[in-house]
Amino acid sequence: MDIGKDTLLWMYERMRLIRQFEERLHEDFAAGKIPGFVHLYAGEEAVAVGACANLRIDDFITSTHRGHGHCIAKGVAIREMMAEIYGKSDGACKGKGGSMHIADVDKGMLGANGIVGGGPPLACGAGLSAKSRGTDQVTLCFFGDGASNQGTTAEAQNLAGIWKLPIVFICENNRYAETTSTDYSVSGRDIAARARGFGMPSVAVDGQDVFSIYEAVREAVARARRGDGPSFIEAQTYRYFGHFEGDTIKYRTKDEEAYFRGRDCIQRFRDAVLEQGLVTEPGLAEIDARTANIIEDAAIFAQQSPLPEPETTLGDVYVSYPAAQLWPFREPALAGR
Ligand SMILES: Cc1ncc(C[n+]2csc(CCOP(=O)(O)OP(=O)(O)O)c2C)c(N)n1
Ligand SMILES: [Mg+2]
Secondary structure, X not given: OOOOHHHHXXXXXXXXXXXHHHHHHHHHHHOOOOOOOXXXXXXXXXXXXXXXXXXXXXXXXXOOOOOHHHHXXXXXXXXXXXXXXXXXXXXXXXXXXXXXXOOEHHHOEOOOOOOOOOHHHHHHHHHHHHHHHOOOOOEEEEEEOOHHHOHHHHHHHXXXXXXXXXXXXXXXXXXXXXXXXXXXXXXXXXXXXHHHOOOOOEEEEEOOOHHHHHHHHHHHHHHHHOOOOOEEEEEEOOOOOOOOOOOOOOOOOHHHXXXXXXXXXXXXXXXXXXXXXXXXXXXXXXXXXXXXXXXXXXXXXXXXXXXXXXXXXXXXXXXXXOHHHHOOOOOOOOOOO
16 A cells, blocks of 8 residues: 555544544534534545545645535644534634535635535636646545536536646535435436546546545646646545434435445545554554544533624625735736646
């Protein structure tokens, strides 16, 4: 396995953090402690973690309504995420965004959002910005199978293709868009094949295998950094919980759920690294204990944080950029197309 030990341990820690974060939210939401809508990412951890393991802090990601895993994989602070989801003033967006609007631009996390297909055009903006400024920053664009049917996603792939933008499109095909199965909603069934029509390399990979995701994204990120343009990866995965917390899940069978839980990304990671002697059982147990503490600490932090003051409601609606940040752009913006 061509992955350094530090990266392996980081992958395990991040996947455990996401799983424990989501399981904690599942409990706290059921107990009535969390306001608003919550869409959980548990089951899909390998996608965000395997992908973001290839990034630098100054790279960008765009996200979806199911964004906690993307945030954690890109390094957003767990305490601030938890407080944001609780709607508290110490949250990543001062408690005004909630689960579906966590953003941390300093970490390159350009924001979760509630618009299905909202991320791909945003990724084009980030990609065009990097290209215009002459940096080698890469943008990973996460979106779902449902979003793959949106016009915005097709338009973004086309723009990224003609402008050779440094973007990796990552479709998280978890087989459902709300209650609708991809068997019904995806014409032609093959999401990865569609991207080839835009002239970019595209592969479908096992999204419950962190190593497969890591390898596929590594190649795509290298291509983007070289200036060779976008790539597309369809990650075939599964969400363990309902579409949103409160979903009665009438649209899939228990057998199907058991099948995918039997292919759990964290368990498979453990089996692989232990069998190959890359990490020891106590080494993994130490990470389990540490991540459990981080989640417990974050939940207490969120519960103790005050609610935002009503008079702050209209603050932070628009961003003011100092003129110096906007100009000069490096010209020509699209040289080398
Ligand atoms: C433009 C738009 N249309 C419809 C919705 C309602 N909606 C919210 S999530 C969702 C399903 C998205 O499915 P997918 O892209 O596969 O993501 P997943 O929830 O499976 O992660 C829909 C239809 C929306 N938020 N935005
Ligand atoms: Mg889906």
